[in-house]
Amino acid sequence: GQNIDQPTEMTATEGAIVQINCTYQTSGFNGLFWYQQHAGEAPTFLSYNVLDGLEEKGRFSSFLSRSKGYSYLLLKELQMKDSASYLCASMDSNYQLIWGAGTKLIIKP
Amino acid sequence: GAVVSQHPSWVICKSGTSVKIECRSLDFQATTMFWYRQFPKQSLMLMATSNEGSKATYEQGVEKDKFLINHASLTLSTLTVTSAHPEDSSFYICSAKGREYEPQHFGDGTRLSIL
Numbered sequence: 001g002q003n004i005d006q007p008t009e010m011t012a013t014e015g016a017i018v019q020i021n022c023t024y025q026t027s028g029f030n031g032l033f034w035y036q037q038h039a040g041e042a043p044t045f046l047s048y049n050v051l052d053g054l055e056e057k058g059r060f061s062s063f064l065s066r067s068k069g070y071s072y073l074l075l076k077e078l079q080m081k082d083s084a085s086y087l088c089a090s091m092d093s094n095y096q097l098i099w100g101a102g103t104k105l106i107i108k109p
Numbered sequence: 110g111a112v113v114s115q116h117p118s119w120v121i122c123k124s125g126t127s128v129k130i131e132c133r134s135l136d137f138q139a140t141t142m143f144w145y146r147q148f149p150k151q152s153l154m155l156m157a158t159s160n161e162g163s164k165a166t167y168e169q170g171v172e173k174d175k176f177l178i179n180h181a182s183l184t185l186s187t188l189t190v191t192s193a194h195p196e197d198s199s200f201y202i203c204s205a206k207g208r209e210y211e212p213q214h215f216g217d218g219t220r221l222s223i224l
Binding site: 030035042043048099100102 | 111115152153155158200202204209210212213214215216217218
């Protein structure tokens with residue numbers, strides 16, 4: 001079956017670094033996506049990894065290991081506005097996104 | 110780039126009313142559009158996938174006669190909730206993508222409240 005696992009909730013301190021992990025099992029693989037969703041709003045696209053390694057985009061970085069079926073989203077210099085849910089999604093062989101349930105990130109001052 | 114516009118943002122209507130929600134890709138051609146529903150504090154639930162010019166593919170448990178989807182052009186898809194009832198109240202979100210491997214880009218969502 002297809003499955004995406006990520007922690008339900010994480011708490012971090014403003015200014016710190018947090019790593020949100022995601023493991024996936026999908027029928028085929030065409031990339032791993034991360035989205036941010038603030039409460040009451042629609043998701044917004046953050047990153048896409050299809051090759052192994054780290055992709056850096058400002059304060060956010062995303063890592064992929066295809067052999068381990070593993071990805072993480074790294075958020076640096078956390079700000080209060082980073083409080084949101086972070087959704088991991090794997091694209092299967094049919095180019096369909098399989099969504100994780102999301103990780104709610106709580107930032108404390 | 111990759112802007113998706115969804116309209117209306119809010120709908121409040123009486124039970125039994127049909128409600129149409131529009132989803133437009135403003136600066137790209139959307140080969141595929143998706144319709145999701147999200148209840149408070151729950152995950153995104155994919156309702157259906159539609160490709161331009163063909164019938165939508167509905168997920169298991171989603172009534173296609175109740176949730177009518179039309180994807181008549183490469184920039185517009187509509188979702189009509191027919192004879193809506195209070196249990197249909199939810200946050201409905203569309204997304205669109207161009208090529209198969211590209212990310213989905215989301216509209217701002219429509220909050221539907223049925224009285």
